[in-house]
Amino acid sequence: MASLSTARALTAALCLAAAGCAETGLYTTDTSRERAIATETAAGLEKGEIVQLKTDMKVRTIGRESFVGVLAEGKNPVGAVILLNDREMGPNAGFVGRLRVLLVDRGYTTFAIQQPLLAPNTPAKEYEFLFEDAGDRIGVATKYLQSKGYARIALVGYGMGARMAEFYVNNVGDNPMFAWVPISISNGEFARSSGLRLPTLDVYAESDSGDVVKGAPIRSALVRTAPKSRQVRIVGATGSYSGKEREVANEIARFLDGATK
Amino acid sequence: MLPADDFGLVVRALAFAAAKHRDQRRKDPAASPYINHPIALASVLVNEAGITDPEVIAAALLHDTIEDTKTTPAELEAAFGPRVRRIVEEVTDDKELPKEERKRLQIEHAHTLSPAARLVKLADKITNLRDVATDPPHSWSLDRRREYFEWAKRVIDGLRGDNPTLEAIFDRAYAAKP
Numbered sequence: 001m002a003s004l005s006t007a008r009a010l011t012a013a014l015c016l017a018a019a020g021c022a023e024t025g026l027y028t029t030d031t032s033r034e035r036a037i038a039t040e041t042a043a044g045l046e047k048g049e050i051v052q053l054k055t056d057m058k059v060r061t062i063g064r065e066s067f068v069g070v071l072a073e074g075k076n077p078v079g080a081v082i083l084l085n086d087r088e089m090g091p092n093a094g095f096v097g098r099l100r101v102l103l104v105d106r107g108y109t110t111f112a113i114q115q116p117l118l119a120p121n122t123p124a125k126e127y128e129f130l131f132e133d134a135g136d137r138i139g140v141a142t143k144y145l146q147s148k149g150y151a152r153i154a155l156v157g158y159g160m161g162a163r164m165a166e167f168y169v170n171n172v173g174d175n176p177m178f179a180w181v182p183i184s185i186s187n188g189e190f191a192r193s194s195g196l197r198l199p200t201l202d203v204y205a206e207s208d209s210g211d212v213v214k215g216a217p218i219r220s221a222l223v224r225t226a227p228k229s230r231q232v233r234i235v236g237a238t239g240s241y242s243g244k245e246r247e248v249a250n251e252i253a254r255f256l257d258g259a260t261k
Numbered sequence: 262m263l264p265a266d267d268f269g270l271v272v273r274a275l276a277f278a279a280a281k282h283r284d285q286r287r288k289d290p291a292a293s294p295y296i297n298h299p300i301a302l303a304s305v306l307v308n309e310a311g312i313t314d315p316e317v318i319a320a321a322l323l324h325d326t327i328e329d330t331k332t333t334p335a336e337l338e339a340a341f342g343p344r345v346r347r348i349v350e351e352v353t354d355d356k357e358l359p360k361e362e363r364k365r366l367q368i369e370h371a372h373t374l375s376p377a378a379r380l381v382k383l384a385d386k387i388t389n390l391r392d393v394a395t396d397p398p399h400s401w402s403l404d405r406r407r408e409y410f411e412w413a414k415r416v417i418d419g420l421r422g423d424n425p426t427l428e429a430i431f432d433r434a435y436a437a438k439p
Binding site for chain 2: 033089095096120123125158159207208210239
């Protein structure tokens, strides 16, 4: 039987040999796909507007400093939410695309931003090299919302987006978020965190991926140490939350309504 | 360490598939080399699901050779053995049938697939959903993309129960449904 690490090395080598991986490099965001996703996002947008932003950290993000977000402002919003989708997904795609609209209906302005992405089917582990770039984008998106007058800003991430959000809240000490919501987060740093400083709503699906479900008790214990925080398991849901989007939106809105830093 | 024979099998399968698909391109806007697709399946199986069975990885690399090239089952058996041939045959559509019939049969036959063929089928649908979500063919309308997601889910719902890790990866890919 093949050893896992050797098999991974072999597949990584095969992947590098393929044109799709080699042309973009392993640890730089795939700018051509970002552009394609941005075009597609704009064409399919039913609610909200496209906002083009630039990161401040030009050294690390050289050649890929521009990114798009989808802003949807609520009527008399009680706060704003920055949304981060799973890896390889655009800001308006799938579950998060539906969630951003549902949260507007529940009184929150939403700003779903494109996170850096790698070549198709790049293993999740390799996304960790992009977390600092992702954090830069969250910071820029936050400043943009502040410039529009929003003081109450929360961070909601799904899958890899949750990992990127976690990196941001764990590493940016003076971040202005009043709360954050990781959805279907795999263990990552969360399980090793010495404590959560922000009000946290940990959301996962009953039939979520194995590492998300396995890590739930550890996350639950950590969440209990944070103020006004809790864990929610969405009964009957798979990791796609298909058909459960409203339930998730209701849980998030209820949590945000009661959360203060 | 990976035994040399296992390494050899996987690399031979990659070389065989690359040669067979050498003139083909994917339908994405960039018209990617077709071989990227079988490699993506292998990557999902190994890097995301931890599958290390070399014959399953080889079958994933070869999964479209009978259906989309002039490769014969006997050719696969001669080169890679009877198990790899069986797995590839299990995930091969009969292209003499109309497309809608082939799609219906994939749903109907999903529960009959062997455990190894289920792994390949799951990886195939995962990579296809990801491609349709982020790099769809230019000619595909929103409705067609949605229909593809729904059809793929019906296929996978028919074979659930053997590999929760891959099934959960599929669910996450399904979350990108337009």
